[in-house]
Amino acid sequence: MPLALNNAKADCSVRMDKGHKHRSHEDRLKIVLDKLEDRVGKRNAALIRSFIGFLRSEGIGPLRMIKYTHHMVSFARIVKKALDKVNESDVRAALSSLEEKGYSDWTKHDYKVAVRRFYKWLRDNDNPPEVSWIKIKSYGKCKLPEELLTEEEVKLMASKATNLRDKAFVLVLYESGARIGEMLGLKIKNVTFDEYGAAIIVSGKTGMRRIRIVASAPMLAEWLDNHPLRNDPDAPLWIGLWTKNYLKPLDYPAAAKMLKTLAKRAGIKKRIYPHLFRHSRASHLANILTEAQMKEYFGWKQDSEMAAVYVHLSGRDLDKALLRASGMPIEEDLEVKEFRLIMCQRCKEQNSPGISFCRRCGAPLDLKVALELDEKKNSEIAELKDMMKELCKLITVIG
Template sequence: MTMGMHRFEKQYNSAKIALWKSSLTKEDKESIELFLKDCKTRGVKYARLVKLCRTLIKMGSILETTYEKARMKAIKELVHHYVDGDYSEWARHDIKVIIKQYYAWLNKGKYPNHVAWINTTIKKQDKKLIYDGELLTRDEIDKAIEVCDHPRNKALLAVLAESGARIGEVGNLTIRQINLDPNGCVVTVQGKTGSRRLRLVTATPHLVTWLNNHPDRKNPYAPVWMNIGCKNYHREMGYGGIRKVIQNAFKKAEIKKRCNPHIFRHTRASQLAHYLTEFQMNTFFGWVQGSDMPALYVHISGKDLDEHMLKINGLKHSERPIYSKPKNRICPRCKQINGPDALYCAKCAEIVDPALALKIQMQTTEKPMQKVKTPFLEWLQKDPEMRDVLKRKADEFRGGDLKI
């Protein structure tokens, strides 16, 4: 059984050990462990269990009493500690949710009065947007991929950029979740809202090149992203390893922007907000239908406002072109999809570059013609009259520079 991208099961076990080593009372420790077991039984993922455990330990150390004995004054002081502290709006929101969730569990599903007052809604004006200048440009993405010196790293960045999937969804991919077809490939990812199919086109050549060189490519259950260095050789890459690949690529490409896997998701969502409906955005990015996330990225992209302002000012404005780059090259022999800069097919080595194919064809045609031309010219030059004719014609053509 895979332990997943972030090794959350291992982290969960470590968090429980930390719980019992903490300064909380025995009653609180036992209660929290029962709460975690109940959450696990209800299908809560290890990642969330780790968050719950660590947060309850931290909050318990701030409370001046036990969770069971805490009342309105103690809870208000706890909430104010986080509201007034240096925490993001989303971190404060999550802490409030955990407080209410835990006390509802203690109170058999109902919020007691001393936590019912806590408002977990984030106001629209408090939702921090990522600025357009912080997103990656197409040129920056292409450059980051280009500077990678291993096909695995090129494929990883290309898939993150085109899929816009969560790092856990991309990182947990196995070979059997990738299905190649004439249009590229379809990747089936497993996320928060279940599994979904993602169509990839521009990332396909890099992905195919890596899969052709994958050390365990014949095993459909093998992780797509395997370690290739000395440490944990041929084992599934962890979050730290993937982040390191991105950091190295950004450094080589001299990209001075946020350097984390999620920046690719932000960028892709902002790009597609111009073209997809909210329903399509929710489906593609794995958000529940009715989520306000699509509207957030439409706001970032300025999709509606830009177009209206240009019209108001009488500026000529054509429809925004869908992003396009040089087309992938399809091998005429095996139909393999290769990158736009490929000279030869990655699968069968057939020439896929039209210019190279024409050059080789011309060279192939010229060689037998040269065998005919050389003896024929030698024969003509033996005739004095023909030699004079050739000399005169050559002088006319080349300005008299040609010597015979």
């Protein structure tokens, strides 16, 4: 393949630096690429830049491209030779070195994916000899219940946070079920509040989508009220609060570290990583939402099997069938697992279980109801637009 040598080089009341520039994921990617010569030499830097250019043409986002770059830099430093001169023995030795360093399964998985994809691109071959032998295991797609976070654990983690940003981040990350890249890419203007809670507009690998949040909306509003850059719609929603990264976009390492710290404070012994919140939320909502609603909410393509996997693992349909076969009287609505008072997240009024709207302010008390109201509102708006079009046609004919 021809080489394109293109030179693509705690306390929220803190003071705001008016000259600060918000660093986007694209800015971070450019910084990483600009430093390549110093890290891996001119030849390998050119190869990696060309590879990143290819990934961009394939629609890969900047956050993912940064990860690919880091993995290829690490690989180049291990093999200590030009990447286009590497053979199978070099790759095997590099991966063996990776195994000896005690990295997590996910890190090793992503590393192998990056190396294999690089050589498929470089050799213009789907099965190049350097990496054809690499077997990619699938980690984390189907988590056992004991590996997932419970709602109580999520709330406990939020309660251990010492600032509003961390509290809001934990609750929104869980309730939205968003990918971590989608969360970190949010800007203040991507959040809107309404009578049901809030909606956030995220941009992910399947495009842009709107996510309804209810329980975490009050905490998100409180964080925004105290956000140092709250008057700038283009400011990052999640920013650094401390000296080193103050007012800069929160990045993946910082977010992952924050979540692990909160889990440790909460006494949670499970393996904690950002995507676990999405796994956990999907598992919980599989008991409530339809597969179609799951796909829309989590941003899965219509031909994706992920929604069906979570519904299958939830056992909701199988449980009902087995109980009926055993002659057991069952309630059709098996999603209510605890009989407890429900506190309205808007006015803090306590409500009895089994009702959908707050008796004091009328706000919906669960996500399913809020989604149904959103669907109804969108349908009414569409009908109104159609009526307006017909009215305009009629006026034109009469006039």
